[in-house]
Amino acid sequence: MPAQPEGAPVWADAMFPDLEKAKSFYAELFGWSYDPGAEEFGNYTQAKTADGKHVAALAPQMPGMEGVPAAWNLYLATPDAAAVAERVTSAGGTLMMEPMQVSDFGTMITAQDPAGTLFSVWQPGSHQGFEKVNEPGAFCWAEVNTRNAAKTDEFFTSVFPYDAKKIADEHVDFNVWQLGGQPVLGRMQMTDDFPEHVPSYVNVYFVVEDCDAAVATVERLGGKLHFGPMDSPFGRFAAVGDSQGAAFSVIDVTAAKGEMPQLD
DSSP: OOOOOTTSEEEEEEEESOHHHHHHHHHHHHOOEEOOOBGGGTTBEEEEOTTSOEEEEEEEOOTTOTTOOOEEEEEEEOSOHHHHHHHHHHTTOEEEEEEEEETTTEEEEEEEOTTOOEEEEEEESSOOSOSOOSSTTSEEEEEEEESOHHHHHHHHHHHSOOEEEEBOOTTOOEEEEEETTEEEEEEEEOOTTSOTTOOOEEEEEEEOSOHHHHHHHHHHTTOEEEEEEEOOTTOEEEEEEOTTOOEEEEEETTOOOSOOOOBO
16 A cells, blocks of 8 residues: 555554454354464564455463553554654653564654544554555544543644544534545543543544444454444444454445545
């Protein structure tokens, strides 16, 4: 894939207490197979679709993370991770990991916005990120679900060159962050529908061929349905959790219904 503009989603991964259980879960749900994980990189394991394209990664939790819930993590592209790190702190965010070069693959940072949203940034080297998107088994979209929309909006539009557009709907507080006129990321104010213990987080969407069938597979494999399935102008989708509690969404983009929302 061509290089992504700064602030565009470029990669996703998740760390699990039980890596083999996670590999089995997603292999059955998405049809993923896996590259061998290298011990020198903490058994970081890249997932690929049937055509051999890398679409995400799974990894075991690092020592000292016992008890930390499993979660998906989104990486945003940048040509200069060090510069982003400076902007993160200047905008009131927290650097959880200083810029770290990962062999010749690239340079990463992990940060947290003032509302508590964890995310990472990736400056590509030999690893450019997603090799396929918007197809079954691959990433297609992500949303920052935040407990404090004002803080999140101010932070992310300071760190990245997003043009924020608000969905014209009185029933939901949802912004679309655009780059070059194209939507790249969503931001949703969390409501009382979210349990109080759930912090701000990034919700990653993966494409499936049949949303309802995917939800049935999630539940059969020990995961949970959190919301949906629901029809939308973007496809039929559902928010789910895997068998170790990591939250994400599945969407059938071929089953879109309704008119596209207006942006202010």
